[in-house]
Amino acid sequence: VAGDVSDLGRFxxxxxxxxxxxxxxxxxxxxxxxxxxxxxxxxxxxxxxxxALTRLQRMGYIEAxxxxxxxxxxxxxxxxxxxxEHQIAGLRQLAATATxxxxxx
Amino acid sequence: MRRLLVCLYPPxxxxxxxDEFRAVLEQERLTLFVxxxxxxxxxxxxxxxxxxxTLPRSNRxxxxxxxxxxxxxxxxxxxxxxxxxxxxxxxxxxxxxxxVTRQIYPAVTVNVTNLGRSIPHLTxxxxxxxxxxxxxxxxxxxxxxxxxxxxxxxxxHRDSGEVLDLGHLPVGDSATVTFNLSRxxxxxxxxxxxxxxxxxxGNLRADGQPDRSAPLTGKPSHFGSGSLLLIxxxxxxxxxELTHMTLSRYxxxxxxxxxxxxxxxxxxxxxxxxxxxxxxxLSLRLKRWPGDGVTHIAGVIQDxxxxxxxxxxxxxGAMAAGSVVCDFGPLPTAAEMRVTIATSSDGSGASDxxxxxxxxxxxxxxxxxxxxxxxxxxxxxxxx
Numbered sequence: 001v002a003g004d005v006s007d008l009g010r011f012x013x014x015x016x017x018x019x020x021x022x023x024x025x026x027x028x029x030x031x032x033x034x035x036x037x038x039x040x041x042x043x044x045x046x047x048x049x050x051x052a053l054t055r056l057q058r059m060g061y062i063e064a065x066x067x068x069x070x071x072x073x074x075x076x077x078x079x080x081x082x083x084x085e086h087q088i089a090g091l092r093q094l095a096a097t098a099t100x101x102x103x104x105x
Numbered sequence: 106m107r108r109l110l111v112c113l114y115p116p117x118x119x120x121x122x123x124d125e126f127r128a129v130l131e132q133e134r135l136t137l138f139v140x141x142x143x144x145x146x147x148x149x150x151x152x153x154x155x156x157x158x159t160l161p162r163s164n165r166x167x168x169x170x171x172x173x174x175x176x177x178x179x180x181x182x183x184x185x186x187x188x189x190x191x192x193x194x195x196x197x198x199x200x201x202x203x204x205v206t207r208q209i210y211p212a213v214t215v216n217v218t219n220l221g222r223s224i225p226h227l228t229x230x231x232x233x234x235x236x237x238x239x240x241x242x243x244x245x246x247x248x249x250x251x252x253x254x255x256x257x258x259x260x261x262h263r264d265s266g267e268v269l270d271l272g273h274l275p276v277g278d279s280a281t282v283t284f285n286l287s288r289x290x291x292x293x294x295x296x297x298x299x300x301x302x303x304x305x306x307g308n309l310r311a312d313g314q315p316d317r318s319a320p321l322t323g324k325p326s327h328f329g330s331g332s333l334l335l336i337x338x339x340x341x342x343x344x345x346e347l348t349h350m351t352l353s354r355y356x357x358x359x360x361x362x363x364x365x366x367x368x369x370x371x372x373x374x375x376x377x378x379x380x381x382x383x384x385x386x387l388s389l390r391l392k393r394w395p396g397d398g399v400t401h402i403a404g405v406i407q408d409x410x411x412x413x414x415x416x417x418x419x420x421x422g423a424m425a426a427g428s429v430v431c432d433f434g435p436l437p438t439a440a441e442m443r444v445t446i447a448t449s450s451d452g453s454g455a456s457d458x459x460x461x462x463x464x465x466x467x468x469x470x471x472x473x474x475x476x477x478x479x480x481x482x483x484x485x486x487x488x489x
Contacts, residue, residue, distance in 0.1 A: 029129040045139055046129050047146020050122060058155065070124040 005087045007059065014044055014052035019076065019084040022062060028071040029053065106135060113147035118156040
């Protein structure tokens with residue numbers, strides 16, 4: 001499968017959150033943390049953020065852009081976009097199944 | 106602090122991310138959660154092959170060797186720390202305690218009688234490492250035969266946690282361990298996993314006679330006495346025979362003068378044809394005034410129930426039916442008394458423990474109003 005966030009292992013969830021954040025535009029590390037907190041109320045620690053960030057970069061899902069200062073923004077790559085789409089489709093399918101089953105209870 | 110946290114990461118990682126990571130940390134309040142998260146993130150980076158520093162082959166070998174050595178040492182020390190029992194933890198499940206409060210008791214006799222099961226070893230040790238144990242002699246005899254030396258060895262001075270292996274004791278056999286000890290402390294005795302213990306102290310031989318070869322020596326400044334309890338199976342009645350022997354010997358220091366008291370040996374035998382008794386502890390603590398003598402108390406256990414409290418001397422006690430009131434008789438020179446009697450009917454733990462406390466009235470009798478019993482719920486069934 002082209003792009004599977006589950007390859008990130010224990011960083012799959014932080015990876016998905018980062019990809020979702022970057023789907024809204026370029027962001028640097030602290031910006032991603034703030035965006036994730038605003039979206040989901042989940043506080044990503046710096047250690048977790050960069051462990052997931054470095055993995056996503058190595059997998060080619062994200063790339064760094066030109067640095068403004070010390071803070072380096074990241075953005076989604078086409079591979080990252082497909083990975084996010086694939087993951088969202090899976091989640092959507094899961095949500096549909098859960099909704100259907102809940103309705104039959 | 107932030108600089109130190111960044112330094113936790115591998116150099117390769119830092120060359121790529123240190124600046125931006127530091128920028129993130131400068132905007133983040135350092136809480137315990139954040140620090141822990143960074144430490145874990147750094148550990149993750151070190152475990153990631155892409156950031157792991159490359160070492161020359163020889164260094165890698167040294168690193169592997171060092172890591173393995175550190176792991177082995179950690180495991181060994183961790184095991185020792187976690188599982189090696191301290192002397193106090195290694196006590197048998199139902200330890201027998203007796204204590205000495207002053208420097209006295211140069212000889213101790215422990216008698217173990219087998220009631221039909223293997224007794225793999227006898228454990229003796231000092232709880233606080235304050236006993237001086239030496240001149241250990243171990244004797245073993247057939248039930249009706251003469252005592253003979255089984256082995257002779259000495260425990261190191263001031264040692265604790267020593268295990269004396271008595272080997273397998275056939276049914277009806279008995280073993281006696283004698284050794285010298287001095288100094289303050291509390292000693293524990295227990296014969297390994299099966300707590301069949303018959304114990305005593307204070308120059309008593311298994312035949313109930315004082316051991317003249319090991320008289321009390323030194324400079325005793327405190328009352329001394331001993332008791333020996335023997336439990337023998339009596340197949341004829343399907344129960345046990347209890348023999349309680351007491352040695353009375355005391356020396357009292359009053360106004361700088363040491364007064365020697367008389368020595369007496371008293372032997373009582375009770376037949377218990379009910380439920381076999383696995384264990385019995387009798388202890389008596391009595392506050393004494395100078396000039397006080399010796400006080401004994403003996404409990405009789407039948408079918409796991411205390412049925413009689415008897416005093417061989419001036420204590421006289423009997424348990425009234427349906428109650429645990431004991432008349433301990435006159436104690437002319439004592440101010441208060443505490444009695445603890447414990448039994449075990451299953452051999453693995455104390456089934457019943459009775460504590461009696463009483464203040465003594467001027468006539469030496471326990472003040473009925475001061476009698477306090479505790480742990481006596483199961484002691485209500487009494488018989489004369």
